[in-house]
Amino acid sequence: GENVGLHLPTLSVQEGDNSIINCAYSNSASDYFIWYKQESGKGPQFIIDIRSNMDKRQGQRVTVLLNKTVKHLSLQIAATQPGDSAVYFCAENITPNNAGNMLTFGGGTRLMVKP
């Protein structure tokens, strides 16, 4: 399959450890944030989202934290598994001029899980 992230920052973790992936966003007007996982040769897959009126949201094995003061998002993955190996993108949702909603993606982080 194709290599999605040739020159992305890489986080390497041991299977079973927790992973933390960080992301800085740019627009203080963004009201909705999403984390996507992208495996080689596939489209981005929704993981978890959070609205700007929250600072934490939990899913199954994943937690997203939002710090609006410093415009920072993080994704925490508990008990990381080999199937978690992928490129992870944060995206901020912007509604310019109340017309449509566009996602602006961060640069991505490659997560590699060592067995």
Added chain:
Amino acid sequence: ETGVTQSPTHLIKTRGQQVTLRCSSQSGHNTVSWYQQALGQGPQFIFQYYREEENGRGNFPPRFSGLQFPNYSSELNVNALELDDSALYLCASSSFDSGTETQYFGPGTRLLVL
């Protein structure tokens, strides 16, 4: 699987040609957004279609155009192809009316311009 499908999966074109890419949205979704993803980068927003009208556009030239059909499927057309148009083209479907803007992506079409 998201239920969003795209065709074709891969395509090779030469500079100056025109290309049409297709997307079928998830059942119940009325909004389709298109993104371009260059190798090693995050997706870049091209435009969004809602109820057959363009509903927002990113920083792409007019030779990138689109359509949405009554069944909410969509096409992306690119005229006068350039080498830099080589990328993965992603469509994402969502339901703009529902108050949840979550966009679900298809597998993409890999376009190579020679």
